[in-house]
Structures are given as structure tokens and as C-alpha cells.
Amino acid sequence: xxxxxxxxxxxxxxxxxxxxxxxxxxxxxxxxxxxxxxxxxxxxxxxxxxxxxxxxxxxxxxxxxxxxxxxxxxxxxxxxxxxxxxxxxxxxxxxxxxxxxxxxxxxxxxxxxxxxxxxxxxxxxxxxxxxxxxx
Numbered sequence: 001x002x003x004x005x006x007x008x009x010x011x012x013x014x015x016x017x018x019x020x021x022x023x024x025x026x027x028x029x030x031x032x033x034x035x036x037x038x039x040x041x042x043x044x045x046x047x048x049x050x051x052x053x054x055x056x057x058x059x060x061x062x063x064x065x066x067x068x069x070x071x072x073x074x075x076x077x078x079x080x081x082x083x084x085x086x087x088x089x090x091x092x093x094x095x096x097x098x099x100x101x102x103x104x105x106x107x108x109x110x111x112x113x114x115x116x117x118x119x120x121x122x123x124x125x126x127x128x129x130x131x132x133x134x135x
Contacts, residue, residue: 007039024058071105
């Protein structure tokens with residue numbers, strides 16, 4: 001599956017990994033799965049890792065649909081931070097577009113980092129925490 005997740009109670013992280021080409025529909029399916037997981041905790045920091053993604057199969061209106069569906073469910077989340085890890089300018093633009101659209105819904109900060117080390121430093125976790133073996 002092009003979108004997977006890992007919940008780390010040890011580091012209080014939810015890591016969503018995007019692999020190769022992924023779609024808006026797959027993103028929504030993964031949101032439903034990880035929020036239903038017994039380990040899910042809305043106070044955990046959210047990491048969206050696009051370092052292995054190659055492209056996204058979603059139009060602007062499909063991205064807006066994702067935001068309209070997940071935004072209200074995230075509006076009461078008590079986490080302090082969401083971090084995108086993006087490898088290139090294309091995904092930086094995708095992350096900025098998402099950040100702009102979701103800001104009206106979420107009470108937490110959204111940051112965009114170019115590599116895992118910068119994200120780990122920001123989150124205050126070891127670099128290895130962002131590369132779980134079962135993600």
C-alpha cells in the first residue's frame with residue numbers, strides 16, 4: 001500500500017509514510033485506519049513522511065476534499081505539532097498547499113522540513129524514531 005502508518009507510544013509519534021505514487025483516497029483510508037487503531041492518541045505528534053513518495057495522484061479539489069473530511073475531526077486534537085518531511089520542491093509545494101488549507105481547522109502548528117534529521121531535531125526524538133521497521 002502506498003500509504004502506511006506506525007504509532008510509537010515510546011516517542012509519542014504517529015508516522016504516516018507515503019511510498020511511491022499515492023492518491024487522496026488512499027490518504028483518507030489511512031486516516032480512518034490509524035485513528036481507529038487502539039494505540040492512537042490524538043496528543044501524539046504527527047509526522048507525514050514523503051521521503052519515499054514519487055508522486056501524488058490528486059487534483060487540487062481532491063486535496064481540498066481530504067482537508068474537508070479530516071479537518072473537522074482534527075479540530076480538537078491536543079497535539080502540539082505536525083511535521084511534513086519532504087525530499088524535493090514538488091512535495092514542499094504539496095505540503096505548503098495542505099498547510100494553507102488545513103490551518104483553519106487545526107489548533108496545532110504545522111512545520112515542513114526537508115530531511116528526517118531536521119524533523120527529529122524539531123520533535124526532540126532520535127533520528128531512528130522516524131524510521132520504524134514496521135512502518
